[in-house]
Amino acid sequence: xxxxxxxxxxxxxxxxxxxxxxxxxxxxxxxxxxxxxxxxxxxxxxxxxxxxxxxxxxxxxxxxxxxxxxxxxxxxxxxxxxxxxxxxxxxxxxxxxxxxxxxxxxxxxxxxxxxxxxxxxxxxxxxxxxxxxxxxxxx
Ligand code: FE
Numbered sequence: 001x002x003x004x005x006x007x008x009x010x011x012x013x014x015x016x017x018x019x020x021x022x023x024x025x026x027x028x029x030x031x032x033x034x035x036x037x038x039x040x041x042x043x044x045x046x047x048x049x050x051x052x053x054x055x056x057x058x059x060x061x062x063x064x065x066x067x068x069x070x071x072x073x074x075x076x077x078x079x080x081x082x083x084x085x086x087x088x089x090x091x092x093x094x095x096x097x098x099x100x101x102x103x104x105x106x107x108x109x110x111x112x113x114x115x116x117x118x119x120x121x122x123x124x125x126x127x128x129x130x131x132x133x134x135x136x137x138x139x
Contacts, residue, residue, distance in 0.1 A: 028106035036071030039127035054106035
């Protein structure tokens with residue numbers, strides 16, 4: 001396994017502003033939250049990977065996606081044990097667990113302990129923080 005810090009991406013604020021749309025910047029770099037049901041993809045199923053909109057890291061597999069009814073893309077687990085990092089978020093007068101991309105630090109959303117089996121987790125993710133990698137067929 002590679003050193004978990006070896007591939008981290010560091011960009012200046014100006015570079016992120018250049019690389020991201022205004023909404024991506026607000027969510028990924030300022031820990032904003034998009035409006036619920038802002039993406040038609042929130043409840044979509046299918047196959048393929050969801051990549052970080054900031055750096056392209058593989059974050060979630062569509063196979064772990066479920067329709068939570070919340071209006072945000074929801075997953076029961078991450079694509080790999082080191083895809084995301086967690087941090088306690090005490091804004092809004094409560095303690096929630098914030099999740100961000102390990103590689104670039106981009107804010108993704110939160111994880112809650114009220115998800116379905118087998119993990120019991122619900123990763124509630126802003127769709128603007130993700131980009132869908134289309135499933136590819138052999139040949
Ligand atoms: Fe990232």
